[in-house]
Amino acid sequence: MSARIVAVLNQKGGVxxxxxxxxxxxxxxxxxxxxxxxxxxxxxxxxxSLGSVDPQKSGIDKVLLEGVSLAEQSIPVRKNLNLVVAGPRLQEIEQLTDGGARRGDLLRRALLDGNRDEDFIFIDCPPSSGVLVANALFAADEILVPMTSDYLALQGLSHLVGTIKKFESALKRPYKFSLVMSRYIPTRRISKEVLSVIQKYFPGQILATAIRETALLAECPSFGKTIFEYRPGCRSARDFMALAEDFLQGRMM
Amino acid sequence: MAEQDEDSLIGYDPLAWMHRSDFNQDSRKAEVGESEVDSSTELASSTETASNLEIDLDQAPADASEPYASQGERAVLVLEPVLNIQNVSVLHQHLMQMLSNFEAIDIDASGVTMIDTANLQLLLILKQTAIGLQKSISIDFPSDKFIEASELLGIAEMLEVDQAASGFF
Structure with a gap:
């Protein structure tokens, strides 16, 4: 079985x-x-955020730099959920200048290794547009873009779409592309207007549930807990469960 | 510049370029095979120009005497490996002509092995002029030599070469 590889991507921070x-x-x-x-x-x-706090523990850095298999670096962190940490040397990838296209293709080749049984591999990308993001774009089948509903995020989205188009053109394959509205504040007029603009340009590509901004979502990382563990049943937990169903069923705004 | 309703909280719409025809054409282009991509029309002879100018077939003009398609299109300029004072004027002519005819220009700098300050200054002025015209200039896949030269001149950030995915293709 081949897993769907999803890059969670936006070069803007804090989205x-x-x-x-x-x-x-x-x-x-x-x-x-x-x-x-x-x-x-x-x-x-x-x-x-998932409770793994050892900064010296190797992870995807060792996969990319030393050719260790992804399976060796996977840690079961929850039922059905494995984590591959970044590792202390991941930043070295961003500094790679030699190797041409090969340095952008490290992750894709690492994920080619079969014998795994995931339904999905998610890549949580850094807020940048360098070699690491290029690796994620080479490897990914799908791109999921979290978007806040403020004007500067809209500006960042324009740049991001340009980058994605260039990769699609160079790789000669289109990505499955979807957006998720995060940190959404429904009472703000600017939020509604930004969402309206995004809907105009990305019809049928915004997941149906907007994740509303709450204090709880900001609190739970410090405890190494997801929202389902930190405050089960709260509004944010319900939002994310609905979002997961949207994602699986392809429900869009 | 996209215009909004007077009472809108959003002034300049940074996504407006996506509704231009080139966006949809580019999206389709990602799905076509390599052979179709290779059939793009080169409108400038390498013996006559300092650069190769590639225009998609969809955008190619019917009349060869009018070298560019109508406004609102996107063009790709592939820079020659060596860019020096001898060929800067030809590059200047082409860029100015393209700027007046296209909304967006993608400059492929992946093959540049040598570029002098005259050519870098030209690209910088082009970028600044384009900003004033609400047009877009993007330097794609800059080679290591291009990046090195623009950093030496202190204009890498202004040219936004540091933000491009460099050297992957």
């Missing part, structure tokens, strides 16, 4: 990439899907 990666993957795991999530950000925020 909810890691929050989406943590809670969407846990929601999918709770729905019975087998998931591996890769912390592809040298800041290691995903791993911390």
């Amino acid at each position: 909810g990439k890691t929050t989406t990666s943590v809670n969407l993957t846990h929601a999918l795991a709770k729905l019975g899907k087998k998931i591996t999530v890769i912390d592809f950000d040298p800041q290691s925020h995903l791993a911390v």
Whole structure:
């Protein structure tokens, strides 16, 4: 079985990439899907959010730099959910200047290794547009873009779409592309207007459930818990479970 | 520049370029085979110009005497390996002509092995002029030599070469 490889991507910081990666993957795991999530950000925020706090533990860095298999570096962190941490050397990938296209193709080749049984591999990308993001784009079948509903995020989305188009053109394959509205504040007029603009340009590509901004989502990473563990049944937990169902069923706004 | 309703909280719409025809054409292009991509029309002879100019078939003009398609299209310029003072004026002519005829220009700098300050200054002025015209200039896949030269001149950030996916294709 081949897993769907999903890059959670937005070069802008603070749009909810890691929050989406943590809670969407846990929601999918709770729905019975087998998931591996890769912390592809040298800041290691995903791993911390899932309770893995050892900064010296190797992970995807060793896979890319030393050719260790992904399976060896996978850690079961929840039922149906495996984590591959970033590792202390991941930043070295960003500095690679030699190797031409090969340095952008490290992750894709690492994921070619079969004999795994995941339904999905999620890649939580760093907030940048360098070699790591290029690796994620080479490897991914799908791109999931968390978007906040503010104007500067809209500006960032324009740049991101341009980058994605260039990869599609060069790789000669289109991505499955979807957006998730995160940190959404429904009472703000600017939120509604930004969402309206995004809907105009991406009809049928925005997952149906918007993740509303709550304090709980900001609190749970420090405890190494997902929202389903930190405050089960709360509004954010319900949002993410609905989002997981949207993702699986292709329900869009 | 996309215009919004007077009472809208969104002024300039940064996604407006996506509704231009080239966006949909580019999306389709990603699905076609390599042979179709290779059939793009080169409108400039390498013996006559300092650069190769590639225009998609969909955008190719019917009349060869009008070298560019109508406004609102996107063009790709592939820079020659060696760019020096001898060929800067030809490149200048082409870029100015393209700027007046296209909304967006993608400059492929992947093959550049040598570029002098005159050519770098030209690209910088082009970028600044394009901003004033609400047009887009993108330097794609800059080679290591291109990046090195633009950093030495202190204009890498202004040219946005540091943000491009460099050297992958």
